[in-house]
Amino acid sequence: MSCWIKIFSTLFTFSVSLYCQAQKSLTDSTKHLKEVEVTANRLQYFTSGNKVENIDSSALQNYSANTLADLLASESQVFIRTYGIAGLATPSFRGSGAPHTAVLWNGFNLSSPMSGQLDFALVPVNFLSNVKLQFGGSGALWGSGAVGGTIHLTNVSEFDKGIVISAGLNYGSFEDKQQNFEWTISKKKFISSTKLFNHDAKNDFSFINIAQFGKPEQKLTNAELKQYGLLQENYFKITENQKLSFRFWYQSNDRNIPPSMTIGKSQSNQKDEFYRSTLEWQLTKNKFSVFIRSAYFDESLNYTDPSISLVSNSRSKSFINEAESKIKISTNQSFNVGLNNTYNEAITKNYLKNPVQDRTALFASYRINNKKDTWRGTTSVRKEFISNGVNPFTASAGLEEWLFKIIRLKGNASKNYRLPTFNDLYWTPGGNPNLLPESGWSEEAGIAVIHYSDKFSIEAEVSGFSNKVNNWIMWVPDNFGTWSPKNVLTVWSRGLEYDLKIHYNVGKVKLQLAARYQFILSTNEKTNPGSEAALQKQLIYVPAEKAQGSFGVEYKGYKVSFNYNYVGYSYTTSDNNQYLKPHQIGNLDFGKEFTLTNMKIRTSLQVNNIWNESYQIIAYYPMPGRYYQIGITINYNQPNNK
Numbered sequence: 001m002s003c004w005i006k007i008f009s010t011l012f013t014f015s016v017s018l019y020c021q022a023q024k025s026l027t028d029s030t031k032h033l034k035e036v037e038v039t040a041n042r043l044q045y046f047t048s049g050n051k052v053e054n055i056d057s058s059a060l061q062n063y064s065a066n067t068l069a070d071l072l073a074s075e076s077q078v079f080i081r082t083y084g085i086a087g088l089a090t091p092s093f094r095g096s097g098a099p100h101t102a103v104l105w106n107g108f109n110l111s112s113p114m115s116g117q118l119d120f121a122l123v124p125v126n127f128l129s130n131v132k133l134q135f136g137g138s139g140a141l142w143g144s145g146a147v148g149g150t151i152h153l154t155n156v157s158e159f160d161k162g163i164v165i166s167a168g169l170n171y172g173s174f175e176d177k178q179q180n181f182e183w184t185i186s187k188k189k190f191i192s193s194t195k196l197f198n199h200d201a202k203n204d205f206s207f208i209n210i211a212q213f214g215k216p217e218q219k220l221t222n223a224e225l226k227q228y229g230l231l232q233e234n235y236f237k238i239t240e241n242q243k244l245s246f247r248f249w250y251q252s253n254d255r256n257i258p259p260s261m262t263i264g265k266s267q268s269n270q271k272d273e274f275y276r277s278t279l280e281w282q283l284t285k286n287k288f289s290v291f292i293r294s295a296y297f298d299e300s301l302n303y304t305d306p307s308i309s310l311v312s313n314s315r316s317k318s319f320i321n322e323a324e325s326k327i328k329i330s331t332n333q334s335f336n337v338g339l340n341n342t343y344n345e346a347i348t349k350n351y352l353k354n355p356v357q358d359r360t361a362l363f364a365s366y367r368i369n370n371k372k373d374t375w376r377g378t379t380s381v382r383k384e385f386i387s388n389g390v391n392p393f394t395a396s397a398g399l400e401e402w403l404f405k406i407i408r409l410k411g412n413a414s415k416n417y418r419l420p421t422f423n424d425l426y427w428t429p430g431g432n433p434n435l436l437p438e439s440g441w442s443e444e445a446g447i448a449v450i451h452y453s454d455k456f457s458i459e460a461e462v463s464g465f466s467n468k469v470n471n472w473i474m475w476v477p478d479n480f481g482t483w484s485p486k487n488v489l490t491v492w493s494r495g496l497e498y499d500l501k502i503h504y505n506v507g508k509v510k511l512q513l514a515a516r517y518q519f520i521l522s523t524n525e526k527t528n529p530g531s532e533a534a535l536q537k538q539l540i541y542v543p544a545e546k547a548q549g550s551f552g553v554e555y556k557g558y559k560v561s562f563n564y565n566y567v568g569y570s571y572t573t574s575d576n577n578q579y580l581k582p583h584q585i586g587n588l589d590f591g592k593e594f595t596l597t598n599m600k601i602r603t604s605l606q607v608n609n610i611w612n613e614s615y616q617i618i619a620y621y622p623m624p625g626r627y628y629q630i631g632i633t634i635n636y637n638q639p640n641n642k
Helices: 002-025 057-062 068-075 422-426
Strands: 052-054 079-082 089-092 101-105 130-135 149-154 162-172 176-186 190-201 206-208 217-219 225-239 242-256 269-284 288-305 310-330 333-348 356-369 375-386 393-403 407-418 438-452 456-477 483-506 509-526 545-555 558-567 583-596 599-608 627-638
Touching: 057 068, 057 599, 068 079, 068 130, 068 545, 068 558, 089 101, 333 422, 407 456
Parallel strands: 101 149
Antiparallel strands: 052 130, 079 089, 130 149, 162 176, 162 627, 176 190, 190 225, 206 217, 225 242, 242 269, 269 288, 288 310, 310 333, 333 356, 356 375, 375 393, 393 407, 407 438, 438 456, 456 483, 483 509, 509 545, 545 558, 558 583, 583 599, 599 627
């Protein structure tokens, strides 16, 4: 660890020095950027002290033919636990588990009420406009599950942009084929956008089977994937201060589940299908704004394994309604208050009955800042009322202050919680209806150097954090060998994070540099009797070290970028006696953009895992070696007649 800390400490010091040197040659155009209100998002206005990372638009473009799991694994500090190239992929923020991450799509939580998590391998990047990562707990803002972090997925469109048509084709190794299409009409008071995608792949890559004698080279079998989806968006400008929006997202996913290295073959298959629709009305005035939004989610998962005559079908329905208002009390004070109701229902033979849960939450936030907005403070509270459980109360407080125009100090503390899932409560056999919600506190503090100008911009940040979760739910066997969830663990995650981003323009050449490092200790502070060997040990599949770096050059439409990822030791047993060795992955991306009248054509070539590294994220589930992807995207824009 000391080696990496020295490297990134040097980078942070270097970034401050680089800024000072740049000041000698560049005109200082440092400004506190004025916030642009698209919606009254609590992330924008009522979050202070949390680390927030915005995924760069160029990264979204580079990964437009990939999944959210691919994007975050390469372009963020979120650790993605994946069972292979097409397998289940879930996030881990700062040493937490997948259910400790809230995933919000335009303000609505996508996490399954049955499992408490979202499969990131089923989220196509080309369906998203923006991806923002909020690190640390924020239960007072977003409710259950916002313990380790929150991922904000948003779709935005601009009025009066004319007709936009986009089509893309991508082909990669292992017969990976993807097609996407977008058609948008943008008028002064109306927008209609349709996005489509289709994806299929064999995923039959070769790997070294370390679990078999002689470590033979084999090909992955039963890993085929077929996906297609539709995203429809409609926006209406009723008046200058009233807007109505509607979104509909349908997707079908059919994938075979390949065997692990320890199993000879697999016949498993999983089909996921979902319908997601949202409706929002917003009214914005000088002193206040009102938002009323509703969502209906209908999701099904069908798993079959003919080899053991297993058929498992499940379906969940969620109906979410929310109203909130942002009020500007004075020039330096704002207040937000809202009401959320979430109704969840599950339909499956894996429970004795089909359970329902009705949750109502009251939430409020207050923000104060000085006239120059060089410091701001926020505090938030939330109270849940649940039909079949306890009613948690959460709160948070944060503070940010700018020093010398470029240095920002920040701090935040929050009380968080996670409700037991339907699987935890009702699974047969083993479900435990007496489970308590997980709860705990998280704190963080940091310092950042931020400067923007036409030629040079820099963001350098160091953050320290602590997150303790009590009543951590863990499935453990009873005296009869039946696995059942219990509130048996207390987990303490703490660590340091370093971030550096530099953009520098030299004539027609654009340079980009990014570096990230994360050190995490996530240990069991309390465990169940008989598992004392796990005390004070690192949680499984939580690497203590993770580092990333990227470098890109752009010149006259040509783009070249290199991305580097390092993942340290990852333990596979709770006593830390077995582990996965560190691995290093390098990816190259080449692109060329041609600009014609009203049209842009982008070609790309990606070379992934350029060193042909043999590695695993989950033990005995192989990841692919070196592989390739080529693509072409055509964008056409016909402006409206003025």
